[in-house]
Amino acid sequence: MAKKNAFYAQSGGVTAVINASACGVIETARKNKDKMGKVYAGRNGIIGALTEDLIDTTKESAKSIAALRYTPSGAFGSCRYKLKGLEQNKREYERLIEVFEAHNIGYFFYNGGGDSADTCHKVSQISEAMGYPIQAIHVPKTVDNDLPITDNCPGFGSVAKYVAVSIREAAFDVASMAKTSTKIFVLEVMGRHAGWIAAAGGLAAEKDGDAPHIILFPEVQFDEAKFLAKVDNSVKKYGYCALVVSEGVRNKEGQFLAEAGGKDAFGHAQLGGVAPVIAELIKSNLGYKYHWAVADYLQRAARHIASKTDVEQAYAVGKAAVQFALKGKNAVMPAIVRKSSKPYKWAIGEADLSKVANVEKFMPENFITKDGFHITQKCREYLEPLIRGEDYPPYKNGLPQYVTLKNEAVKKKLKTFTI
Amino acid sequence: MAKKNAFYAQSGGVTAVINASACGVIETARKNKDKMGKVYAGRNGIIGALTEDLIDTTKESAKSIAALRYTPSGAFGSCRYKLKGLEQNKREYERLIEVFEAHNIGYFFYNGGGDSADTCHKVSQISEAMGYPIQAIHVPKTVDNDLPITDNCPGFGSVAKYVAVSIREAAFDVASMAKTSTKIFVLEVMGRHAGWIAAAGGLAAEKDGDAPHIILFPEVQFDEAKFLAKVDNSVKKYGYCALVVSEGVRNKEGQFLAEAGGKDAFGHAQLGGVAPVIAELIKSNLGYKYHWAVADYLQRAARHIASKTDVEQAYAVGKAAVQFALKGKNAVMPAIVRKSSKPYKWAIGEADLSKVANVEKFMPENFITKDGFHITQKCREYLEPLIRGEDYPPYKNGLPQYVTLKNEAVKKKLKTFTI
Numbered sequence: 022m023a024k025k026n027a028f029y030a031q032s033g034g035v036t037a038v039i040n041a042s043a044c045g046v047i048e049t050a051r052k053n054k055d056k057m058g059k060v061y062a063g064r065n066g067i068i069g070a071l072t073e074d075l076i077d078t079t080k081e082s083a084k085s086i087a088a089l090r091y092t093p094s095g096a097f098g099s100c101r102y103k104l105k106g107l108e109q110n111k112r113e114y115e116r117l118i119e120v121f122e123a124h125n126i127g128y129f130f131y132n133g134g135g136d137s138a139d140t141c142h143k144v145s146q147i148s149e150a151m152g153y154p155i156q157a158i159h160v161p162k163t164v165d166n167d168l169p170i171t172d173n174c175p176g177f178g179s180v181a182k183y184v185a186v187s188i189r190e191a192a193f194d195v196a197s198m199a200k201t202s203t204k205i206f207v208l209e210v211m212g213r214h215a216g217w218i219a220a221a222g223g224l225a226a227e228k229d230g231d232a233p234h235i236i237l238f239p240e241v242q243f244d245e246a247k248f249l250a251k252v253d254n255s256v257k258k259y260g261y262c263a264l265v266v267s268e269g270v271r272n273k274e275g276q277f278l279a280e281a282g283g284k285d286a287f288g289h290a291q292l293g294g295v296a297p298v299i300a301e302l303i304k305s306n307l308g309y310k311y312h313w314a315v316a317d318y319l320q321r322a323a324r325h326i327a328s329k330t331d332v333e334q335a336y337a338v339g340k341a342a343v344q345f346a347l348k349g350k351n352a353v354m355p356a357i358v359r360k361s362s363k364p365y366k367w368a369i370g371e372a373d374l375s376k377v378a379n380v381e382k383f384m385p386e387n388f389i390t391k392d393g394f395h396i397t398q399k400c401r402e403y404l405e406p407l408i409r410g411e412d413y414p415p416y417k418n419g420l421p422q423y424v425t426l427k428n429e430a431v432k433k434k435l436k437t438f439t440i
Numbered sequence: 441m442a443k444k445n446a447f448y449a450q451s452g453g454v455t456a457v458i459n460a461s462a463c464g465v466i467e468t469a470r471k472n473k474d475k476m477g478k479v480y481a482g483r484n485g486i487i488g489a490l491t492e493d494l495i496d497t498t499k500e501s502a503k504s505i506a507a508l509r510y511t512p513s514g515a516f517g518s519c520r521y522k523l524k525g526l527e528q529n530k531r532e533y534e535r536l537i538e539v540f541e542a543h544n545i546g547y548f549f550y551n552g553g554g555d556s557a558d559t560c561h562k563v564s565q566i567s568e569a570m571g572y573p574i575q576a577i578h579v580p581k582t583v584d585n586d587l588p589i590t591d592n593c594p595g596f597g598s599v600a601k602y603v604a605v606s607i608r609e610a611a612f613d614v615a616s617m618a619k620t621s622t623k624i625f626v627l628e629v630m631g632r633h634a635g636w637i638a639a640a641g642g643l644a645a646e647k648d649g650d651a652p653h654i655i656l657f658p659e660v661q662f663d664e665a666k667f668l669a670k671v672d673n674s675v676k677k678y679g680y681c682a683l684v685v686s687e688g689v690r691n692k693e694g695q696f697l698a699e700a701g702g703k704d705a706f707g708h709a710q711l712g713g714v715a716p717v718i719a720e721l722i723k724s725n726l727g728y729k730y731h732w733a734v735a736d737y738l739q740r741a742a743r744h745i746a747s748k749t750d751v752e753q754a755y756a757v758g759k760a761a762v763q764f765a766l767k768g769k770n771a772v773m774p775a776i777v778r779k780s781s782k783p784y785k786w787a788i789g790e791a792d793l794s795k796v797a798n799v800e801k802f803m804p805e806n807f808i809t810k811d812g813f814h815i816t817q818k819c820r821e822y823l824e825p826l827i828r829g830e831d832y833p834p835y836k837n838g839l840p841q842y843v844t845l846k847n848e849a850v851k852k853k854l855k856t857f858t859i
Contacts, residue, residue: 031616034617035613035616035617037609065619065620066619068619068620087769092612093612093613094609094612094613094615094616095616096616096618096619098615098616098619099616099617099619100617100619100620100621101617101620101621102620115850182838185838185839186744186839186840187738187742189743189839189840189842190456190512190513190737190738190741190743190840190842191737191741192739193511193512193513193741193842194454194513194737194740194741195737196513196517197450197513197514197515197517197518198453198454198514198518198519198520199517200484200485200487200517200518200519201484201485201487201519201520201521202520206737208738210542223655224838224839225839227839233463248446271814294736311739312736313734313736314733314734314735314736314737314738315715315733315734316611316731316733316738317731317732318609318610318613318614318625318731318733319609319610319627319733319735319738320607321613322608322609322610322612322613323609325605325609325745326607326744326745327498328838379783391708398756405837408837409837409838410838411832411835413830413832414780416830417635418824418827418828419604419643419824419827419828420604420605420608420643420646420827421602421605421608421609423608423609423612438825
């Protein structure tokens, strides 16, 4: 059988290290040129496959591909586009197969979170049903750290490190200012459903009195009175209070606090995130001067402070995906398996996509302290290795030198398809 | 004459490198033990002098003092406390002299911005008037970069680097997502009066199409129609638009945009900063999906990504302050003198405090492009050397190892003073 080409696409919110996975896929494919053909990337994720907008990665130099390892974001473009179920949307799945067939693609590498694991699984099913052989391998990626089976998700460790470093630095600042000025600092971080990212902020608190003093998790219902007492206690005891707040914190009614804050004069929902709501709540009840920050994309794009562990794992799952494909595997995902925490040892294992798709992993209960405001020692032991190590990008004139690829299109062979 | 002790205090908002100046002062004083006595630091800035709450820095190990070079924030505490004029507030100036006399202090090193330069100047005047000799040396520090005479201010270069790196990273992220999702990213940065910090974001735009596409300066009156056209043009041309917005942007009426946004349901002023106001303005007029971030203290505390140039200059002004004192100088400030931009060469010069106090340096007109939305080549040439070089702190278990000093108090000799 003639060797088949591969298709690779990035899906959903990008991370500081998803390109390291791309680098792992492409470099490993290039090392196996005798067995695997070209790697085509989908421009803007799966949309590139549907619209036959493929990028020929063989046009990129070895140097450019190597630079993906230290370049944040999605080098080929990503998208938020979830394919519906096979029954409702056979047309799109059939189109994928049509495109794959037209370009002699036999490997489908899909780099994303839970939704893309599901899509990947469905592609392997439709391939079987339609009789066109596709090996579908999912490459895990999500800052939310909510994929099952894998011990952690590439992308998470770097956000975790960014948040832990940032709250430590900002708290040092607030501690300096607290005597006459700011006593409260609120850092809002990502996490609509799971508190993994907020939890990572807790790593900065290595000994009593260290910031953050309070973490608010989406998993813990917000109790205003208990919260305010805790803030006040921190200010009285340490002179200030530094908080990491997950964007997904909800009140008793189940509403996001960020949205429960009210409307502005024009009837718009409160524009700010949850950080200003929490800060103002403290001010109006306790009178303390505050500052707040919303990290937003900065946290997941912060390749300059990426975790070395995370970069290595992101590369490893990309590499393993190609190796799995060459071994004939299908409908699987390389998973990170923790062998031990002290010393930290990990290896690449294999997860069935049927067990990954549509399962969300939340923080275990014993990772959150009983009062609901911090992480436990058990959680620290889990998180700490994931932020370990620095892996600095190269700099020129004070700025990190990230690569922008040429992204040359493969000539189309099919009719236009409307999505 | 018996050798005199020195007093050192940190003033106003702290920075990523103000402790590097403290390190320069203390290490240089220690090297000149034959000529200069102990360095006492004010706990929480000048308040420590007024309340006779002095920290004995000789109790700190050489290793701890060396660690100040890479520790952000103010290690002795800072304060926002401006001494009034000599006439209105003779009581406080006299108290300073009283404390200095009680502790045999002959050198006053005040590390801060414009206000503290003014205080420092007044201390030298009152010393003369009261006949107790004090050499008052101001050590420049401000992220706002608004001190006159000195080419730039220690603390600014590191914020500048943080902002330039952050907008580059976030823009890479947005570019990946723009096809189906976020097209607008707004980063709010500090700068109530001067646009230096926002301008630094412009360094990330090295070639056509690079982010940021738009910078909003406090110096440029906000023109909504022109602004929206520029945003729309950027999205149509590049697929997305990344913006750096100074917190101090004002509308035609001279109001801060952040405050002109309206009130919420409880009658509070809009809680968010200017970033969400700008983002929502774009959404409601052009329909583009947005994300925004407010860096707040993260930007000025970000020692993990400090500029090497900035760290070196912060240390150098601290060192020079002690050298000036030992040369018998008074009412002066070490200033950074630019010898050339290409290659970048600088030296330490000397500025009269009478010329520094109460003078604010704004962005020159020829640093902002004619349309008001970006920086000129001239501005790039000025800014670029200031962010050059990386100077990473040491890490342990994934986190930067910043020092917390013992800060042991000097025994009080005087009666309590109420401020």
